[in-house]
Amino acid sequence: MRNIYEINKDFIDNWLIKYQVNKWKKREQKFEWQAGKDISDLKYSFIQLRQSGIRCKRPIKFPTLVAMVQIPIIYDNFNNAWRYLTPRETANLQSFPKNYKLHNEIKLENKDFYSYKQTVW
Structure with a gap:
């Protein structure tokens, strides 16, 4: 991750200021990419909003279902929009x-x- 930051430092620093990331809740500040290298678009992953952060998983197996607080989000191609299961x-x-x-x-x-x-x- 440090290497990615160094390569994109100017863009990332400007983005952090523009969107006032320092005012976000802790869980909104952590982004875990667990979808692998062959997936390059969020639309092709399962997204979980967890207490520890936002997690993107590979769509091969469905992520753990946790009642009420962590219902996965998927991209609905038919409606061209994000939605909860x-x-x-x-x-x-x-x-x-x-x-x-x-x-x-x-x-x-x-x-x-x-x-x-x-x-x-």
Whole structure:
């Protein structure tokens, strides 16, 4: 990382000032690239907002699901936008049967919070 910084020092220092990174929360200041060298675009990784920072993982295996606070973000090519996994997607990843009713499917007024808690242990 030091080598990358030295090569890009002017750009990085100006960017840090422009976006006032010193005022960001601690977890927003750490960026972990775990997607490998062959992936060069965030759109092709899974993003997790963790207490320790922002982590980008390879899309070969899905990252650990942690209820309510670390639902992975993926790029939706169809809608050309970033989004969180839905509660149904988290249930599908864990092999819940298709007929298994999630909390937000039983009580439509409830937020996804309860469904994530139900499917992510």
